[in-house]
Amino acid sequence: MSKIQQINRRDFVKLFGLATGGIILGCNISSDSKDFIPQIEGTFAPNLFVQIQKDGNIILMASRSEMGQGIRTSLASAIADELEADWKFITVQQATGNAKYGNQNTDGSRSVRTLLAPMRKMGATAKAMLITAASKKWKVSEADCFAENHFVINKNTSEKIFFGDLVEEAAKLTIPDDATIQLKKVEDFKYIGKTLKSVDLKAFTHGTATYGIDVRIPNMKFAAIARCPVTFGSVKSFNANAAEKTPGVEKVFQLDRLVPPTGSFFGALGGVAVIANNTWAAFQGKESLEIEWNYGENHSFDSEKFKQTLTNRIKEKGKLVPGSTGKVDDAFEEAAKTVEAIYHVPFLVHAPMEVPNATAWFQKNKIEVWAPVQDPQTARAELAHFFEIPLENITVNVTFLGGGFGRKSKSDFVVEAVALSKKIKAPVQVVWTREDDIQHSFYHATSAQYLKGSLDTNGQVTGWLQRVAFPSIVSSFKPLSEYASGFELNQGFTNNPYNISNFSLENAKAEANLRIGWMRSVVHIHSGFGNNSFVDELAFAAKKDAVQFHLDLIGADRVIEGRSEFPYDSKRMKAVLKNTAKVSNWGKTIPENHGLGVAIHYSFYSYVATIVEVSVINEKVKVENVWTTIDCGLALNKDNIKNQLEGAAIFGMSLALYGKISVKEGAVEQHNYYDYEMTRMKDAPKIHVDIIEAMHERPTGVGEPGVPVMAPAICNAIFNATGKRIRSLPLVDFGLV
Amino acid sequence: MSKNLSINGKSYTIDVQDDMPLLWAIRDIVGLTGTKFGCGVSQCGACSVLIDGTLTKSCSMPVSYAFGKEIFTIEGSSPNLEFLREAWNEGNVPQCGYCQSGQLIAATSLLDATENPTDKDIDAAMSSNICRCGTYTRIKKAIHKAVALKNESI
Ligand code: FES
Ligand code: FES
Numbered sequence: 001m002s003k004i005q006q007i008n009r010r011d012f013v014k015l016f017g018l019a020t021g022g023i024i025l026g027c028n029i030s031s032d033s034k035d036f037i038p039q040i041e042g043t044f045a046p047n048l049f050v051q052i053q054k055d056g057n058i059i060l061m062a063s064r065s066e067m068g069q070g071i072r073t074s075l076a077s078a079i080a081d082e083l084e085a086d087w088k089f090i091t092v093q094q095a096t097g098n099a100k101y102g103n104q105n106t107d108g109s110r111s112v113r114t115l116l117a118p119m120r121k122m123g124a125t126a127k128a129m130l131i132t133a134a135s136k137k138w139k140v141s142e143a144d145c146f147a148e149n150h151f152v153i154n155k156n157t158s159e160k161i162f163f164g165d166l167v168e169e170a171a172k173l174t175i176p177d178d179a180t181i182q183l184k185k186v187e188d189f190k191y192i193g194k195t196l197k198s199v200d201l202k203a204f205t206h207g208t209a210t211y212g213i214d215v216r217i218p219n220m221k222f223a224a225i226a227r228c229p230v231t232f233g234s235v236k237s238f239n240a241n242a243a244e245k246t247p248g249v250e251k252v253f254q255l256d257r258l259v260p261p262t263g264s265f266f267g268a269l270g271g272v273a274v275i276a277n278n279t280w281a282a283f284q285g286k287e288s289l290e291i292e293w294n295y296g297e298n299h300s301f302d303s304e305k306f307k308q309t310l311t312n313r314i315k316e317k318g319k320l321v322p323g324s325t326g327k328v329d330d331a332f333e334e335a336a337k338t339v340e341a342i343y344h345v346p347f348l349v350h351a352p353m354e355v356p357n358a359t360a361w362f363q364k365n366k367i368e369v370w371a372p373v374q375d376p377q378t379a380r381a382e383l384a385h386f387f388e389i390p391l392e393n394i395t396v397n398v399t400f401l402g403g404g405f406g407r408k409s410k411s412d413f414v415v416e417a418v419a420l421s422k423k424i425k426a427p428v429q430v431v432w433t434r435e436d437d438i439q440h441s442f443y444h445a446t447s448a449q450y451l452k453g454s455l456d457t458n459g460q461v462t463g464w465l466q467r468v469a470f471p472s473i474v475s476s477f478k479p480l481s482e483y484a485s486g487f488e489l490n491q492g493f494t495n496n497p498y499n500i501s502n503f504s505l506e507n508a509k510a511e512a513n514l515r516i517g518w519m520r521s522v523v524h525i526h527s528g529f530g531n532n533s534f535v536d537e538l539a540f541a542a543k544k545d546a547v548q549f550h551l552d553l554i555g556a557d558r559v560i561e562g563r564s565e566f567p568y569d570s571k572r573m574k575a576v577l578k579n580t581a582k583v584s585n586w587g588k589t590i591p592e593n594h595g596l597g598v599a600i601h602y603s604f605y606s607y608v609a610t611i612v613e614v615s616v617i618n619e620k621v622k623v624e625n626v627w628t629t630i631d632c633g634l635a636l637n638k639d640n641i642k643n644q645l646e647g648a649a650i651f652g653m654s655l656a657l658y659g660k661i662s663v664k665e666g667a668v669e670q671h672n673y674y675d676y677e678m679t680r681m682k683d684a685p686k687i688h689v690d691i692i693e694a695m696h697e698r699p700t701g702v703g704e705p706g707v708p709v710m711a712p713a714i715c716n717a718i719f720n721a722t723g724k725r726i727r728s729l730p731l732v733d734f735g736l737v
Numbered sequence: 738m739s740k741n742l743s744i745n746g747k748s749y750t751i752d753v754q755d756d757m758p759l760l761w762a763i764r765d766i767v768g769l770t771g772t773k774f775g776c777g778v779s780q781c782g783a784c785s786v787l788i789d790g791t792l793t794k795s796c797s798m799p800v801s802y803a804f805g806k807e808i809f810t811i812e813g814s815s816p817n818l819e820f821l822r823e824a825w826n827e828g829n830v831p832q833c834g835y836c837q838s839g840q841l842i843a844a845t846s847l848l849d850a851t852e853n854p855t856d857k858d859i860d861a862a863m864s865s866n867i868c869r870c871g872t873y874t875r876i877k878k879a880i881h882k883a884v885a886l887k888n889e890s891i
Contacts, residue, residue: 068833204834207771207811214770280761402835650871673780684873
């Protein structure tokens with residue numbers, strides 16, 4: 001458990017940038033560096049801060065980036081609850097990138113999972129100190145006092161003192177010993193597990209939230225960069241005559257690629273940069289550049305051919321992955337029936353509504369950045385590395401993120417902005433066009449999977465062989481990483497929710513010819529699609545009800561401890577499925593041309609089951625209804641969780657229906673939302689979200705777990721409606737949308 | 738040459754190229770950043786504004802078209818926009834919030850034209866606006882709610 005500690009005032013002033021009196025609490029938070037994203041800094045001495053001011057206002061520093069997941073509100077609510085604070089006094093301030101805040105990497109659906117306990121403790125400690133302060137004033141024992149709604153109350157006399165009026169006294173106290181701090185009982189929660197609206201609603205509905213792209217610094221310039229269409233290609237020569245004549249354009253120059261050292265960082269692609277006095281001029285200048293490129297070795301890359309290559313590889317025996325058990329070959333030999341299938345997922349891109357962008361000001365031995373980053377500490381460390389500036393002279397201000405989905409954990413756009421500012425000796429904002437975003441991203445990998453399963457005469461699954469191939473994320477850190485790493489396979493492949501005695505997982509080689517990155521729910525997109533599509537095929541072959549078949553396959557109640565502090569509990573997996581089946585009226589008669597499909601998935605330690613109803617009329621699919629149940633342990637902010645699951649359904653639907661990045665001669669073929677399409681209002685289904693009451697469990701992931709179930713549930717529903725099995729995404733390739 | 742741009746009832750004198758898209762004139766020259774860039778090609782609606790009451794994608798409209806006309810952006814206020822804001826609050830609609838300026842402007846335009854929009858009307862009016870976070874269900878509900886709030890207020 002984390003330990004509350006006193007914070008030295010100098011640190012506080014530096015981090016807050018203001019020096020009003022009040023109680024300041026810091027708290028050590030253990031780093032969760034075991035998680036799958038490469039960690040840049042080895043050890044942490046992290047602190048988070050809560051400040052109570054004399055006017056009663058409470059400022060909380062949000063250490064994680066806000067990208068639509070509601071984290072600023074969620075973290076604040078945990079402190080406020082234990083503190084018995086009145087919600088209207090809470091303000092949230094965004095922390096800059098600094099190791100003192102602990103791990104700030106906002107991904108892996110882990111912010112609440114790792115921060116809830118320390119946040120609560122911080123609130124409870126502050127409350128204890130306010131109570132002590134009041135008891136001293138009244139000269140009564142602490143046991144005679146309690147806190148309620150921003151006041152400490154004297155039990156005997158019913159006298160009350162406002163929190164703000166206790167601050168001076170409380171600030172003189174030493175922070176009480178951890179062991180004496182009592183946390184509230186679940187039954188007594190006021191904000192935790194209830195619904196709190198976003199603290200940022202007003203800003204969002206008035207256009208006043210500052211995203212990265214809204215940052216304005218006096219005398220700043222705007223920049224656009226023309227990057228080579230082929231990954232890691234370079235500039236051979238360029239003609240900037242027309243660009244330089246574009247009104248508003250001030251400078252055009254070549255920017256060399258910044259190559260990251262092996263094992264860390266993202267670097268920057270380089271290209272030809274256009275500096276202008278407004279964004280439009282920079283875009284126009286970029287358009288009119290004539291550039292000859294050295295395309296380099298990725299020029300021959302063709303995603304259609306690559307799909308074939310991967311398909312050929314998974315037809316052969318691959319590298320056996322640890323965790324395989326039993327004898328699959330024997331199971332197949334003795335089977336009453338075997339089923340085989342091959343599944344494909346194409347390359348995908350995040351396309352957050354706010355394009356990558358960053359504003360930087362490089363001044364002699366000092367860098368300041370304003371950017372929509374998910375991982376400000378990595379950005380900061382990366383800048384220190386490339387520009388040889390001491391870490392303490394680098395400030396990374398985190399703005400609101402107009403969506404992240406994993407794209408904004410990669411700080412290449414920040415590195416670009418700083419390189420440009422250094423060169424032109426002025427503050428500059430680099431803005432990617434949507435085309436830049438679609439064509440130069442860190443892509444979600446494409447995959448091919450071969451599955452073979454066996455059934456006995458009772459229709460029980462006796463064997464499961466799965467061969468998977470997809471370019472590894474590790475390739476972005478260590479070139480030539482051609483096999484999936486353990487952390488990737490541990491996303492739904494080695495740890496699927498089923499109980500199968502003969503299970504074999506093999507991994508085949510897959511090279512990376514694009515920059516590979518993680519996108520919302522990451523490898524679970526592949527495992528969720530392969531596993532659930534195949535279970536549906538097995539259920540059909542066994543002539544069994546798909547929900548019952550899933551339940552049987554999950555098997556008897558069991559808890560798998562594993563290495564994680566969140567053991568997998570098959571009972572909870574079955575419970576979400578049973579609930580979804582119930583609320584969706586699974587088994588009911590549905591209209592003609594309609595179909596139901598089911599999928600379950602365990603990811604980020606949360607349990608999700610989804611049933612989708614589609615209609616297929618004139619060969620066109622419409623997703624009519626989505627029922628999703630999640631068990632994410634303690635549900636911190638219920639309405640926010642619902643919002644996340646609704647969003648995940650749309651996100652998963654977009655990728656199932658439209659998501660496809662294809663590559664010819666090394667270049668991405670898609671450009672913008674017209675050829676990389678998204679689900680829109682008219683296609684949005686009715687979404688019904690249920691949250692399992694599990695307030696006594698620790699909280700687990702929410703932002704991502706709703707995504708992996710969508711594609712397989714939709715495809716299973718299409719099969720149910722039409723008998724047509726889609727094994728390769730997206731549906732638009734089959735003329736179904 | 739300097740020209741006048743009237744935004745939310747306020748006049749701004751600016752010196753721009755005639756063919757600069759209105760979006761960039763509003764964001765970079767005037768300095769109102771509530772109107773967002775999402776695609777630049779009329780596909781996402783993040784840049785939605787009203788020009789003399791007509792819903793317009795400002796990324797694809799030259800600034801010269803708006804000279805002498807009245808521009809309404811998310812920084813502005815109108816009775817329908819205020820009902821929508823209230824409904825957006827009640828429904829806790831936004832996630833990242835980035836698309837919501839455009840969504841609210843498009844919804845304002847819908848309510849300006851249609852007193853009691855049906856689901857179908859909403860689908861038709863709101864399908865040019867992408868929300869990558871996927872808040873469509875809430876937006877639809879909130880538009881109905883705004884109509885209810887408005888009707889209650891009369
Ligand atoms: S930015 Fe104008 S429609 Fe997308
Ligand atoms: S709320 Fe994020 S794009 Fe709509």
